[in-house]
Amino acid sequence: MNDKLKEKAYEKILLVSAFVSVIIIILIGGFIFKEGLPLINKVGLFEFLLGKEWHPTDGVFGIFPMIVGTFAVTFGALILGVPLGVATAIFLAEFAPPRVSRIVRPAVELLAGIPSVVYGLFGMVIVNQILMTIERTYLANILRPEYQRGYSILSASIILAIMILPTVINISEDAIRSVPREFKEASLALGATEWQTIYKVLIPAASSGIIAAVVLGMGRALGETMAVIMVAGNTVAIPDSIFAPVRTLTGNIAIEMGYAAGDHVKALFATGIVLFIIIMALNTLATVVAKRGVGRS
Amino acid sequence: MMSVQTSQKIAKVALWIAGFSTVAVLIVVIGYVLFEGLLHVNWEFLTAKPKKMGSEGGIFPIIVSTVYFTALTLAIATPAGVGAAIYLTEYTREGKITKIIRFGTEALAGIPSIVFGLFGFAFFVILLEPVTHGWSLLSGALTGATMILPTLVRTSEEAIKTVPLSYREGSLALGATKWQTICKVVLPSALPGIITGVILSIGRVIGETAALMLTLGGSLRMPDSIFDPARTMSMHLYLVALEVGTQPAIDKAFATGTVLIITIFIINSTANWVMKRFISRMS
Numbered sequence: 001m002n003d004k005l006k007e008k009a010y011e012k013i014l015l016v017s018a019f020v021s022v023i024i025i026i027l028i029g030g031f032i033f034k035e036g037l038p039l040i041n042k043v044g045l046f047e048f049l050l051g052k053e054w055h056p057t058d059g060v061f062g063i064f065p066m067i068v069g070t071f072a073v074t075f076g077a078l079i080l081g082v083p084l085g086v087a088t089a090i091f092l093a094e095f096a097p098p099r100v101s102r103i104v105r106p107a108v109e110l111l112a113g114i115p116s117v118v119y120g121l122f123g124m125v126i127v128n129q130i131l132m133t134i135e136r137t138y139l140a141n142i143l144r145p146e147y148q149r150g151y152s153i154l155s156a157s158i159i160l161a162i163m164i165l166p167t168v169i170n171i172s173e174d175a176i177r178s179v180p181r182e183f184k185e186a187s188l189a190l191g192a193t194e195w196q197t198i199y200k201v202l203i204p205a206a207s208s209g210i211i212a213a214v215v216l217g218m219g220r221a222l223g224e225t226m227a228v229i230m231v232a233g234n235t236v237a238i239p240d241s242i243f244a245p246v247r248t249l250t251g252n253i254a255i256e257m258g259y260a261a262g263d264h265v266k267a268l269f270a271t272g273i274v275l276f277i278i279i280m281a282l283n284t285l286a287t288v289v290a291k292r293g294v295g296r297s
Numbered sequence: 298m299m300s301v302q303t304s305q306k307i308a309k310v311a312l313w314i315a316g317f318s319t320v321a322v323l324i325v326v327i328g329y330v331l332f333e334g335l336l337h338v339n340w341e342f343l344t345a346k347p348k349k350m351g352s353e354g355g356i357f358p359i360i361v362s363t364v365y366f367t368a369l370t371l372a373i374a375t376p377a378g379v380g381a382a383i384y385l386t387e388y389t390r391e392g393k394i395t396k397i398i399r400f401g402t403e404a405l406a407g408i409p410s411i412v413f414g415l416f417g418f419a420f421f422v423i424l425l426e427p428v429t430h431g432w433s434l435l436s437g438a439l440t441g442a443t444m445i446l447p448t449l450v451r452t453s454e455e456a457i458k459t460v461p462l463s464y465r466e467g468s469l470a471l472g473a474t475k476w477q478t479i480c481k482v483v484l485p486s487a488l489p490g491i492i493t494g495v496i497l498s499i500g501r502v503i504g505e506t507a508a509l510m511l512t513l514g515g516s517l518r519m520p521d522s523i524f525d526p527a528r529t530m531s532m533h534l535y536l537v538a539l540e541v542g543t544q545p546a547i548d549k550a551f552a553t554g555t556v557l558i559i560t561i562f563i564i565n566s567t568a569n570w571v572m573k574r575f576i577s578r579m580s
Contacts, residue, residue, distance in 0.1 A: 003474055010476045011388055017380030021450065022401030024443045028408065028416040035419050087315030095312055106565070107320045113561045114326065115504030117534045118554045122326050124538065125333075125547065162322055169319070193301055195308035216407075223409025225507035226535055250411045250507070257418070257511055272415045276408070283407040 032276055036269030048270060054236045056256065056264040063271055065238045069153075069246030070222060072239055073232060076157025077164055077221040082214055084161070085168030089213075090198060092169070093176040112166035120230030123159040128231055131155050135243060147243040151233030154242045159227050164217035171216060175209020176202055212290040219282045223275070225250040249275050327558055334555030337548050343556075347517050351537040352546035356553060358519040362527035366434055366441070366513070367502045369523060374442035375495060378449025379484075382491075385450070386457045387479060406447035413444050414511035422512055430524035432514030437527070440512045441505060445498040452497065456490025456575075457483060489575035496568040500561055506531040530557050 040048050043061050051062015088108075092101055128150030135148040179202050187197040203210070225248075233245025234255060247255075253268045253275075260268055299307075345355030381398070389395050417440030421429050429436040460483050468478040484491075506529075514526020515536060528536065530553055538550035 007474055007476050011384075014380045014384035014388060017377045018384040018398050019401075020377045020381065021405050021446055022397060024446070025401050025404050025408075027420065028412065028443075031416050031419040032412065035415075084315055084318060087312055088319045091312040091316035095309065096316060100316070104316055104320055106569070107323045109565055110327075110562065111319075111323050113500045113504070113565055115506065115531045115534075115557055115561070117504075117506050117531045117538075118330060118557060119326065121534060121538055121550055121554055122329060125551075126329055162326065165319060165322070193305040195305040196301065198308070219407055223407075223411070225409065225411045226531075230535070230539060250409055253411050253415065254507055254510055257414075269415055269419070272412050276412055279407055279409060279412075280404065283404060287403065 029276065032269055032272045036266055036271075036273045039263060039266035039270045040273070042263075043267075049274070052238065054252075056260065056267060059263060061263075061267040061270070063249065063252070063274065065236050066247050066249045066252050066271070067274070068238050069232070070248040070250070072153045072242075072246060073156040073160060073228060073248060074218055074221040076153055076242065077160030078214065078218060079161075080157055081161030081164045081217065081221075082168055085165050085213070085217070086172050086210060088165070089169045089172035089176060089210075090202075093173050094194070094198060094202070108166050108169050111162070112170075116163065116224060116227040117230070119159050119163055120227035123155055123227065123231035127155045127158055128152075131243075139243070143241070143243055146235075146245070147241060149233065149245070151231060151245045152243045153232070153239055153246050156228050156232040156246070156248075157242075159231050160221045160224060163224060163227060164220050167220050168213045168217045171213035172206070172210045175206040175213065178209065179205040208289050208292055212286045215282055215286040215289065219279055219286070222282070223250060223279060225254050229254055330551060330554045330558060333548070334551035334553075337552035338555050342549075342552055346519075347533075347549075350541050350546075351517065351533060351549055352541050352543055353549075356530065356533060356549075356556070358517065359528055359530055359533045359553075360556075362434070362520055363503060363529040365520060365523070366438055366527060366529055367499055369434060369438035370441035370445065370502050371495060371498065373438055374445050374449055374498070377442075378446050378494075379453045379491060381446075381450045382453030382457055383479060383484075385454055387475070387483070402447045402450050405443070410444060410505060410507040411511075413440055414508035416440070416443075417508060417512040432512060432526045433524045434513070434520055434527050435523045437509050437513030438523070440508050441502050444505065444508060445501050448498050448501060449494055452494025453487070453491045456487040456494065459490065460486045489571050489578070493568045493572045493575065496564055496571065500564045500568075503529065503557065503560060503564075504531055505529075506535055510535075530560075 039061065048061055048063060049067070050064050051060070052064050053060050053062045054065065088104070092104060096104060131152065131154060132148065132150035135143055135150065140148065183201050183205055184197055187201045192200065228248050229251045232248065232251065234247040234251055235245040236247050239246045249271050253271050256264065257268055342355040343360065344357050346357060347359070348354035385395060385398065417436060421436040421439045422431050429439070464482050464486060465478055468482040473481070509529060509532055513528060513532065515528045515532060516526040517528065520527045534550050534553040534557065537546045537553070
């Protein structure tokens with residue numbers, strides 16, 4: 001083979017490897033829809049999405065409680081995690097002396113690296129224990145007995161909040177740092193204090209990046225599986241309190257896949273379709289928001 | 298109405314507290330797991346076989362499986378990831394093709410691991426059963442490889458981009474072909490950055506659980522080949538803590554968690570060390 005042909009061949013091989021991700025994403029979508037869609041057609045889309053009963057062995061497939069459960073723990077995680085995450089990002093970008101950020105930054109990195117099952121174990125053994133004690137000591141008269149076991153939306157939200165911190169911190173910090181220096185200097189020169197500059201100039205200017213951080217954190221929380229299974233209790237019921245145990249869409253798949261058969265497996269793939277669509281929509285939203293920010297500044 | 302100076306002071310204190318709270322959260326989580334786990338980590342735990350579903354004995358076969366699984370996953374994903382990065386940096390300009398490729402990589406990065414698990418189950422475990430032997434190290438590694446691909450592409454791309462243009466021009470001017478330039482000049486210069494990406498991917502692979510629950514099989518035995526089922530340390534932690542659930546099992550789960558955290562710590566430190574040397578050499 002002469003050199004020119006060789007060069008061409010290498011280029012083609014590299015082109016193929018560049019398309020591997022695209023091929024895989026198509027395969028993932030293809031397989032999940034192929035396995036799950038027939039069941040959605042059989043049960044009916046509305047019955048499947050809004051059905052309140054999930055009895056897979058009797059052929060009753062309604063995932064509404066899991067959808068509610070997923071969004072409940074996700075919003076709980078955002079309420080707890082976003083303020084701390086954004087505040088830490090502002091701290092790192094604006095206030096932290098180099099010596100302090102040399103401690104905080106690796107800490108955030110390590111927080112991102114810890115396996116989710118370790119967070120799950122921590123939540124299961126310590127967070128749930130503390131919550132259970134509080135529920136039994138102070139709220140025993142108000143809460144139903146099955147809400148006094150620690151396994152709850154609240155504990156799942158706490159664990160997820162910790163898990164989304166790195167995402168929220170890193171992306172928000174990048175957004176704040178990418179605000180042009182002149183914005184800040186002009187504000188300070190006009191006599192504004194550092195804090196006024198932060199919340200009247202920096203945060204508005206970085207807002208699209210911060211929103212993108214929140215959306216990506218949301219995606220992370222929605223998609224998390226193992227840690228949530230370990231702390232949320234996994235009861236299939238529409239929750240009416242933050243102390244209620246819940247099951248998420250991800251948890252539903254992971255818990256039941258081990259013993260499912262027949263239509264049950266298809267129903268779990270159909271759950272995967274719902275998850276896939278929600279996540280793709282969120283990621284597209286994050287990209288659009290982040291791009292709009294870039295275009296403006 | 299609060300004076301401007303007071304709110305400035307309050308805000309500053311609050312932001313300092315936020316920064317320290319983040320560190321405190323990390324210390325509490327890691328501290329608690331190490332506190333509960335270190336007592337149970339000893340030579341026997343690291344070198345003995347598990348007994349009674351893992352609630353007694355050690356985790357030796359599981360450590361070996363984790364190493365096999367990680368190596369296999371990287372062996373599959375690294376060539377594709379680096380190849381994609383080379384194509385994106387050396388062979389194309391930003392345009393339609395790169396847009397499609399970037400969309401694919403970004404979308405892949407956002408997909409929840411349980412969905413990768415479903416895909417891996419339907420594709421590698423069921424459809425490709427004649428090749429992968431169903432639930433096996435190979436099925437798990439193929440699934441894991443699809444998951445770390447986006448990280449590998451992104452980090453390799455960053456590393457290749459930092460190689461100065463003059464290196465390439467110098468090589469081409471001496472008569473080398475494009476491929477020779479890439480192999481002998483660009484890749485060696487970008488190697489530490491690529492290695493950093495690979496090391497960080499190891500962390501992701503070791504921490505992964507959900508997708509492996511559906512593809513790796515979960516066997517406690519020492520695997521003989523890539524066609525045998527196995528379980529990684531993260532999977533073991535989950536299965537022991539949740540499906541066995543007795544107090545001795547919880548102790549073993551914490552001990553496994555301790556080994557995991559120490560491994561991740563070593564991986565992160567190594568990655569940082571390599572990266573630091575890379576940056577100081579490039580500038």
